[in-house]
Amino acid sequence: MIALPQPDxxxxxxxxxxxAALKRLVPGGVISEPAGLxxxxxxxxxxxxxxxxxxxxxxxxxxxxxxxxxxxxxxxPIVPRGAGTSLxxxxxxxxxxxxxxxxxxxxxxxIDLENLCVVAEPGGTNAALTRAVEGHGFYYAPDPSSxxxxxxGGNIAENSxxxxxxxxxxxxxxxxxxxxxxPDGARVRFGGKTQxxxxxxxxxxxxxxxxxxxxxxxxTVRILPKxxxxxxxxxxxxxVPDSGTCVANIIAAGIIPxxxxxxxxxxxxxxxxxxxxxxxxxxxxxxxxxxxxxxEVADGVARISEIARAxxxxxVREAADERERHALWKGRKAAFSAMGRLxxxxxxxxxxxxxxxxxxxxxxxxxxxxxxxxxxxxVFHAGDGNLHPLIIFDVMKPGELxxxxxxxxxxxxxxxxxxxxxxxxHGVGVEKRDLMPEMFxxxxxxxxxxxxxxFDAGGLLNPGKVFPTLSACIEQGHAHVKRGQMRHAxxxxx
Amino acid sequence: xxxxxxxxxxxxxxxxxAARESNRTLExxxxxxxxxxxxxxxxxxxxxxxxxxxxxxxxxxxxxxxxRAATPVAEIEAALAEKNQRLxxxxxxxxxxxxxxxxxxxxxxxxxxxxxGSAAVRYGRCRDHLLGFRAVNGFGEAYKGGGKVVKNVxxxxxxxxxxxxxxxxxxxxxxxxxxxxxxxxxQTFAVGNxxxxxxxxxxxxxxxxxxxxxxxxxHDGTAFIRVEGSRSALDEKIALLRALSAKxxxxxxxxxxxxxxxASGKLIAGAEGSLWRIHVPPASAAxxxxxxxxxxxxxxxxxxxxxxxxxxxQPVPAIGRHFGARTISLRGGDHSPPFEPEDPVxxxxxxxxxxxxxxxxxxxxxxxxxxx
Numbered sequence: 001m002i003a004l005p006q007p008d009x010x011x012x013x014x015x016x017x018x019x020a021a022l023k024r025l026v027p028g029g030v031i032s033e034p035a036g037l038x039x040x041x042x043x044x045x046x047x048x049x050x051x052x053x054x055x056x057x058x059x060x061x062x063x064x065x066x067x068x069x070x071x072x073x074x075x076x077p078i079v080p081r082g083a084g085t086s087l088x089x090x091x092x093x094x095x096x097x098x099x100x101x102x103x104x105x106x107x108x109x110x111i112d113l114e115n116l117c118v119v120a121e122p123g124g125t126n127a128a129l130t131r132a133v134e135g136h137g138f139y140y141a142p143d144p145s146s147x148x149x150x151x152x153g154g155n156i157a158e159n160s161x162x163x164x165x166x167x168x169x170x171x172x173x174x175x176x177x178x179x180x181x182x183p184d185g186a187r188v189r190f191g192g193k194t195q196x197x198x199x200x201x202x203x204x205x206x207x208x209x210x211x212x213x214x215x216x217x218x219x220t221v222r223i224l225p226k227x228x229x230x231x232x233x234x235x236x237x238x239x240v241p242d243s244g245t246c247v248a249n250i251i252a253a254g255i256i257p258x259x260x261x262x263x264x265x266x267x268x269x270x271x272x273x274x275x276x277x278x279x280x281x282x283x284x285x286x287x288x289x290x291x292x293x294x295x296e297v298a299d300g301v302a303r304i305s306e307i308a309r310a311x312x313x314x315x316v317r318e319a320a321d322e323r324e325r326h327a328l329w330k331g332r333k334a335a336f337s338a339m340g341r342l343x344x345x346x347x348x349x350x351x352x353x354x355x356x357x358x359x360x361x362x363x364x365x366x367x368x369x370x371x372x373x374x375x376x377x378x379v380f381h382a383g384d385g386n387l388h389p390l391i392i393f394d395v396m397k398p399g400e401l402x403x404x405x406x407x408x409x410x411x412x413x414x415x416x417x418x419x420x421x422x423x424x425x426h427g428v429g430v431e432k433r434d435l436m437p438e439m440f441x442x443x444x445x446x447x448x449x450x451x452x453x454x455f456d457a458g459g460l461l462n463p464g465k466v467f468p469t470l471s472a473c474i475e476q477g478h479a480h481v482k483r484g485q486m487r488h489a490x491x492x493x494x
Numbered sequence: 495x496x497x498x499x500x501x502x503x504x505x506x507x508x509x510x511x512a513a514r515e516s517n518r519t520l521e522x523x524x525x526x527x528x529x530x531x532x533x534x535x536x537x538x539x540x541x542x543x544x545x546x547x548x549x550x551x552x553x554x555x556x557x558x559x560x561x562r563a564a565t566p567v568a569e570i571e572a573a574l575a576e577k578n579q580r581l582x583x584x585x586x587x588x589x590x591x592x593x594x595x596x597x598x599x600x601x602x603x604x605x606x607x608x609x610x611g612s613a614a615v616r617y618g619r620c621r622d623h624l625l626g627f628r629a630v631n632g633f634g635e636a637y638k639g640g641g642k643v644v645k646n647v648x649x650x651x652x653x654x655x656x657x658x659x660x661x662x663x664x665x666x667x668x669x670x671x672x673x674x675x676x677x678x679x680x681q682t683f684a685v686g687n688x689x690x691x692x693x694x695x696x697x698x699x700x701x702x703x704x705x706x707x708x709x710x711x712x713h714d715g716t717a718f719i720r721v722e723g724s725r726s727a728l729d730e731k732i733a734l735l736r737a738l739s740a741k742x743x744x745x746x747x748x749x750x751x752x753x754x755x756x757a758s759g760k761l762i763a764g765a766e767g768s769l770w771r772i773h774v775p776p777a778s779a780a781x782x783x784x785x786x787x788x789x790x791x792x793x794x795x796x797x798x799x800x801x802x803x804x805x806x807x808q809p810v811p812a813i814g815r816h817f818g819a820r821t822i823s824l825r826g827g828d829h830s831p832p833f834e835p836e837d838p839v840x841x842x843x844x845x846x847x848x849x850x851x852x853x854x855x856x857x858x859x860x861x862x863x864x865x866x
Contacts, residue, residue: 114777116702159647172651173622188839194798197608197658197773198820198833199862200844201621204654208647225704252555254578254675293704293734296727352643354556384645424645432648439648443637447851448650454846466649 001401002430004050005464007095011076015053018076022056022098025066029104031055040081040099044146045089045431047345047401052079052093057101061179061187061217064100068215069185071098077460078183080211082123082154085146087348088429090158090210090465097463100215102153108132109218115193116223117176122153122216126160129221138223141168144425145333153216159208161425163332164289166383167258168224170425172207179218180206183456193220205451210427211462213455227291230258231301232319232328235308236282240264242312243284244358247382249307250288251355255300257383259289261332264362266377267339267390274338277331278324280315286382287328335379336390342375343392345401347408350432351415352386352424364414365389372407374400386424387415413438428466436468446471495538501545503628503636503667509541510665511634513856520856522661524564524600527589528607531824532660532832532861541665543602549573550668557673558625558642563602563666570601574673582674583620584611586757591769591824596758602666608658612709612720612753615701615795617674621657628668629656632852642670655847661858662866663851677722681732682709682749685717685739691780693717694797698776699738701796705731709749711756713792718752756792756801759824765790765803768826770810772800774819782817786810833862 011018019032031037037051053076058064071078077097084091093099102123110119113136118129126147129140143162144150150160156178161170168174177191180202190196190203206213237243243262250257263271268279279285286308290300305316319325331338340346353361362378369376380387389411393404412422412432416439422432436445445467453473455461463470498509513520518538523529525544543564550560554577561570567585574580586609590596599609610619617623626640639652656663685696693712700707700719709720717739721731736743746752755761763769767789774782776797783791788802800819804810811821811834823832836844841863848855848866855865 112777113702114698115775159651161645161647165645169618169622170645170647172654173618182839182843186839188837188843190840192818193775193777194773194818195619196820197610197771197799198822199658199836199840200663200847201654201658202840202843202847204621204651204657207654208651225702227704248555251557254678256675292706293727293730295730296723299724299727352641352645354553354558354643356553356555381645385643386645420643421641421646422648424643425647427647428649436649439641441637443635444639445649446635447631447637447639448652450850451650451652451655451847454843454850 002434004430005094005470011096012053018074018098019054021070022054022067025070026056026058026063029057029059029063031057040084040093040101042093043084043086043089043091045087045092045429047395048089048092048430050093050095052099053096055099055101057104059104061181064181064215064217065185065187067098067100068181068183071460072184072458075458075460077463079462080157080215082151082157083125083149085150085154086158086427086429087350088423088427088431090427090429091154092430094464102151105217112193113138117193117220118223119218119220120152122156122219123151126150126152126155133223134226137226139226140174140221141224142171142174145336152219152221156207156216156219157209157211158427161386163259163261163381166260166381167256172204174222175203175207175219176222177220178203178206178216180214181217182214183458183461187217191220210429210466212452212466214461229294229297230289230291230325231297232325233288233301233304234279234317234319234328235286235288235313236280236315237284237313238282239312240284240362241359243286246286246308246311246313248355249311250304251383253303253307255303257288257300257304258291259287260381260383261287262378262380262382263332263335264378267335267379270338270342270377271331271335274341275331275334277327279331282314287332339377339390339392343394345393345395347391347393347404348426349387349389349391349408349411350423350426351412351420352384353415353418353420355385357418357420358385361387361414361418365411368407368410372403374404374407384424385420409435430465433466434468436466495540497540497542499542499545503630506541506630506665506667507634507636510630510632510856513539514632514634514854517854519859522665522858524603525566525594525598527594527599528592528603530592531607535858535861537858543665546667554579557644558670559673560642560668560670561601562668564600567599567601567604568597578676579673580676581623581671582613582617583623584613584753584757585609585620586611587754588758591759591763601669605657605669606659606661606666610795610799611757612711612794615710616706616708621654623671624653624657624669625672626670627653627656627666629664629666631664632854632856636667640670644672660861662848662861664857678724679728680708680720680722680749681728682718682720682746682752683735683743684746685719685741685743686715688715688717690783694780694793696739697793697796700735701776703734703738705734709753710796711753711792711794712797713756713761718746720749720753756794759801761792762790762801762803767803768806768808768810769824770800770802770804771822771824772802772814772819773798774800774814774817778817778819782814782819785813785816835863
């Protein structure tokens with residue numbers, strides 16, 4: 001298990017006072033009874049559970065600011081939370097921390113088709129952005145598999161990717177502006193209906209900052225015209241290396257499909273058992289999607305089909321209609337659930353590697369699985385080398401969680417050793433926190449922590465995430481008011 | 495004033511440590527083509543990075559290139575062209591606005607001044623292309639940010655922060671960029687005799703369509719629209735473009751050069767007056783033009799980026815703010831500082847971030863704002 005920070009007993013002793021203060025700041029929006037808090041005791045990194053000290057669900061920006069200002073003054077940690085779909089434990093609560101949930105700030109505030117953007121509150125879902133504009137022929141491009149549940153605020157915090165980011169980029173490329181609440185509750189705008197062109201790119205830095213710098217209270221995102229034509233190919237291979245060659249050849253030919261997804265045999269079989277999308281018998285399949293105008297798409301489909309056959313594919317099948325297309329994607333999107341049927345627990349890894357290392361990495365992973373005696377399968381975004389090995393285990397069997405985590409860590413070390421990175425789209429969170437030194441030197445991490453301190457000198461925003469060691473911010477002039485003040489219960493803030 | 499000319503990262507570290515010990519500030523210079531961009535800095539010494547050049551690795555199959563910070567953009571573009579690839583943000587060459595020779599910018603300089611070109615309308619601004627870097631901070635430590643793969647969310651996205659930072663966070667020593675395949679065919683069309691309102695509205699119509707245009711600019715009554723793809727794709731796009739513009743399309747011979755000239759401010763730089771780079775929500779562009787009545791101007795990135803020459807003394811930033819614009823004065827805006835003041839909360843944050851990278855304010859201090 002990854003060690004979680006020791007809760008501060010002093011804060012826990014003050015729990016009732018903190019809850020009372022929160023209830024005054026956000027009337028009707030505080031959950032403090034144990035049964036209610038259970039619903040908020042973790043995210044999609046399911047092996048880790050921890051109920052928060054209290055959960056607060058503000059409805060307005062001012063309430064968010066008031067909660068932050070209170071926590072800042074009182075020295076209480078804050079964990080921001082969207083829908084709790086993080087796979088890296090980004091929204092894992094703390095026993096001594098306030099969970100700041102955005103579930104009641106879910107409105108679309110403005111649809112601006114002239115500027116191709118939507119302004120939204122952070123707690124609305126990713127899918128709701130597209131729903132708001134699809135009637136006009138537009139959509140929001142980043143599409144994490146959890147898009148029906150995950151929120152735009154969470155997407156910004158994690159800089160989420162998705163199946164189609166090969167062509168359309170990840171959250172940061174589709175974000176125009178945010179209103180951001182700083183740890184002391186002050187609010188500031190970065191960007192707007194167009195990104196700022198002057199000064200430091202603070203929009204760029206808060207996107208993907210995993211809740212460590214503050215909280216997004218409003219977001220403006222780019223929408224795109226819906227491509228008129230989308231065609232989807234299923235390409236099957238008798239050998240995994242051939243599928244890797246096919247991916248490399250498509251990219252080398254200068255084609256950037258909208259999506260290019262890989263699944264291995266174990267994954268295909270699990271999905272077939274689960275929802276039978278009609279995947280063929282193969283060692284590996286690729287789902288490749290091309291979108292745009294009809295002629296361009298036809299051209300892409302023809303070239304990809306040709307490259308696939310020349311690379312050794314034994315089957316190249318195009319979805320004949322929308323129903324078949326949805327079935328192909330339904331299988332891919334269900335990979336997680338399908339594997340979940342085979343064992344009670346699962347770890348989904350998220351390293352990215354240079355494509356050239358693909359074959360070596362897949363071969364080594366298969367050896368490791370033998371060594372650790374655990375089942376796993378491979379799903380990944382082939383176009384950009386973002387691997388999602390799914391490791392299955394049973395947390396009730398002694399030692400299995402530890403073995404699964406060790407296996408996962410070794411996979412990520414392998415990714416870094418071939419020139420890749422620890423996480424392509426899920427974030428560091430708790431899960432990969434202790435592996436950061438594999439990728440970053442002490443100086444690299446120190447510089448990132450100094451940036452953290454520039455935003456959050458008190459270290460109250462999502463502590464225990466991302467960085468393997470908490471370092472005190474010692475810059476002069478930022479002396480933090482410690483919670484010692486809370487002992488003065490007579491102060492009017494309570 | 496002493497100049498330290500360095501050719502590797504270890505030298506940069508040494509120079510910065512010495513500067514730190516003697517508390518002498520450093521102006522960071524590549525080829526010096528944009529020294530006139532921003533507030534004038536008066537540093538004790540100069541850190542000349544121009545020998546820190548050369549492509550470190552170029553992997554066309556990975557669509558990634560790593561180069562030392564002062565590698566000329568032209569050298570990178572030539573290497574990419576050999577493999578039929580390009581930089582997606584099509585860097586603008588604005589050095590000549592400050593009296594420097596054309597085509598002499600370095601990659602580090604272009605990123606630091608955020609010189610976004612016309613293709614950014616399709617592929618994103620330079621901040622979307624810098625995947626990773628190495629740099630030296632004000633503590634005299636060499637460190638890295640980001641990574642060397644396209645998809646990476648490990649740790650804070652420091653590369654974003656360095657794009658447009660004007661060197662105030664410290665010298666970059668190496669950068670890793672993503673690159674894109676060149677289109678099979680690329681054609682630029684001109685649609686003439688348009689009022690600013692009509693022209694800017696046409697740009698937005700094309701931008702809102704599935705054409706995936708890689709250039710959407712307007713200058714002097716003419717909209718320039720670039721479309722790319724295979725022969726059959728292009729035929730379909732041109733037909734759609736005809737329908738959208740409802741006007742004659744004139745095919746241009748030198749399309750890429752037109753966009754290059756627009757993105758470097760060259761088309762309007764000759765006019766007398768103050769010169770501005772303006773970022774504005776595209777739908778407000780036409781109103782902004784009608785309010786500003788510039789002496790000369792052009793629009794790029796579907797109207798989101800403006801180059802304007804205005805009457806000296808005109809309060810351009812104040813007018814721009816009515817339309818959600820942010821302005822940078824490039825030349826002759828003697829009544830305005832080059833960078834607009836930030837609101838107090840943001841200014842404090844900027845000051846703290848500067849201190850997080852460069853607590854002694856050794857690097858280009860004051861280039862954007864006082865102390866930053």
